[in-house]
Amino acid sequence: MELPFAESWKIKMIEPIRKSTRQEREQWMKEAHYNVFQLSADRVYIDLLTDSGTGAMSDRQWAAMMVGDESYAGASSFYQMKDAVTRITGFEYVLPTHQGRGAENVLFSCLIKEGDICPGNSHFDTTKGHIEMRKAFAVDCTIDEAKNTQLEIPFKGNVDINKLEAVLKKDGDRVPFIIMTCTNNTSGGQPVSMRNLRETKALADKYGKKVIIDSARFAENAYFIKTREEGYADKSIKEICREMFSYAHCMTMSAKKDAIVNMGGFIATNVQEWYDAAKVKNIIFEGYITYGGMSGRDMNALAVGLDENTEFENLETRIKQVEYLGKKLDEYGIPYQRPTGGHAIFVDAPKVLTHVPKEQFPAQTLAVELYLEAGIRGCEIGYLLADRDPITRQNRFNGLDLLRLAIPRRVYTNNHMDVIAAALKNVFDRRESITKGMEIEWEAELMRHFTVKLKRAE
Numbered sequence: 139m140e141l142p143f144a145e146s147w148k149i150k151m152i153e154p155i156r157k158s159t160r161q162e163r164e165q166w167m168k169e170a171h172y173n174v175f176q177l178s179a180d181r182v183y184i185d186l187l188t189d190s191g192t193g194a195m196s197d198r199q200w201a202a203m204m205v206g207d208e209s210y211a212g213a214s215s216f217y218q219m220k221d222a223v224t225r226i227t228g229f230e231y232v233l234p235t236h237q238g239r240g241a242e243n244v245l246f247s248c249l250i251k252e253g254d255i256c257p258g259n260s261h262f263d264t265t266k267g268h269i270e271m272r273k274a275f276a277v278d279c280t281i282d283e284a285k286n287t288q289l290e291i292p293f294k295g296n297v298d299i300n301k302l303e304a305v306l307k308k309d310g311d312r313v314p315f316i317i318m319t320c321t322n323n324t325s326g327g328q329p330v331s332m333r334n335l336r337e338t339k340a341l342a343d344k345y346g347k348k349v350i351i352d353s354a355r356f357a358e359n360a361y362f363i364k365t366r367e368e369g370y371a372d373k374s375i376k377e378i379c380r381e382m383f384s385y386a387h388c389m390t391m392s393a394k395k396d397a398i399v400n401m402g403g404f405i406a407t408n409v410q411e412w413y414d415a416a417k418v419k420n421i422i423f424e425g426y427i428t429y430g431g432m433s434g435r436d437m438n439a440l441a442v443g444l445d446e447n448t449e450f451e452n453l454e455t456r457i458k459q460v461e462y463l464g465k466k467l468d469e470y471g472i473p474y475q476r477p478t479g480g481h482a483i484f485v486d487a488p489k490v491l492t493h494v495p496k497e498q499f500p501a502q503t504l505a506v507e508l509y510l511e512a513g514i515r516g517c518e519i520g521y522l523l524a525d526r527d528p529i530t531r532q533n534r535f536n537g538l539d540l541l542r543l544a545i546p547r548r549v550y551t552n553n554h555m556d557v558i559a560a561a562l563k564n565v566f567d568r569r570e571s572i573t574k575g576m577e578i579e580w581e582a583e584l585m586r587h588f589t590v591k592l593k594r595a596e
């Protein structure tokens with residue numbers, strides 16, 4: 139018989155996790171003001187808050203940490219990291235930063251001014267935050283199909299070339315760059331096709347603009363190109379990555395995702411003016427240009443992580459686990475953003491909690507219910523995260539309202555996936571009885587979801 143699929147690694151170190159009672163969780167959730175970010179992690183059984191910095195490093199990464207070079211300037215660890223980045227992306231200039239948003243802060247400080255327009259596919263929340271805090275505008279040109287969670291198409295992260303061109307035509311002089319997020323986190327961890335990247339680059343060239351790839355999950359994106367796009371089945375992940383980045387001028391990277399480190403990030407580019415400008419900002423905000431907020435040992439681990447996670451087997455193990463959870467939800471009829479994306483399942487909350495009005499944040503309500511059910515922590519990627527419109531200050535209800543179950547890399551087994559699916563099914567089975575959602579008691583002006591205080595709606 140054909141052998142079943144199994145992980146491409148085995149486990150060498152473990153960390154105990156703890157269950158709790160429903161009564162404990164009721165109390166803890168209340169103390170956390172119904173905001174899962176405010177829960178202490180030891181009160182969580184299975185933590186799906188994020189796949190950012192939560193991955194398990196390999197023995198090779200740990201070994202590399204032991205030989206980190208902690209010199210202030212010119213550490214060999216920097217060169218290890220730079221060489222790995224250049225080999226995989228083709229970008230010559232590399233600036234380390236403490237994490238992805240550090241890279242955004244440094245780069246955008248050089249490129250964005252008040253009133254600018256930054257179009258692309260859906261912007262990640264920190265990216266949007268860094269654009270809007272500079273009084274500029276993040277214009278989401280993702281294809282309309284991405285909003286239909288039940289539509290099964292291979293590249294739901296794509297940008298709509300016509301929408302993008304309309305922005306460039308009308309306001310081209312206000313556009314400092316086009317930003318492509320691969321994979322498209324906000325629309326459900328959905329990939330961008332090579333063809334779409336190629337067409338975006340051609341359009342950018344036509345209007346004399348540059349393209350930045352927000353690259354947190356570029357390797358997962360490459361996996362989907364290999365497995366879903368015609369002409370790429372026989373190419374290696376590393377070859378696909380090189381081609382993806384050949385359609386961009388610059389990348390910002392949160393290494394906490396696809397480089398499988400707990401902390402780190404970088405900017406990489408071939409545009410010397412951008413690099414020269416960013417160097418100055420990097421020194422002010424992050425640290426000297428050969429460490430930028432990272433330890434030598436962390437840069438070493440990053441170099442190894444990038445190399446490992448641009449190998450097919452590692453990506454296949456990960457993405458098949460996400461798919462496994464998706465198939466369980468299919469069995470139970472629970473609606474999520476289809477097809478399953480790279481790093482997470484995004485449950486379509488308004489389709490589950492049909493009695494909770496949008497003003498009461500269905501996805502946040504579902505996050506609370508799932509935690510109360512089994513101590514599983516997911517994360518709202520929806521109306522709370524969308525913040526208010528910077529001008530009208532109205533809630534933005536025009537996007538999706540999703541409960542994201544992000545799967546940390548190489549951390550949980552498929553038994554944990556079974557528990558997650560069963561817990562969600564239990565909530566799903568009593569969905570008709572959930573008629574009240576959440577109300578905001580206090581919120582910050584920007585990126586409110588991290589600190590918002592909520593209460594149960596009356």
Ligand SMILES: *Cc1c(COP(=O)(O)O)cnc(C)c1O
Binds near residue numbers: 237262
């Ligand atoms: C995580 C992430 C960022 C921000 O990176 P941090 O390391 O969390 O600061 C930016 N863009 C995307 C697409 C991300 O997933």
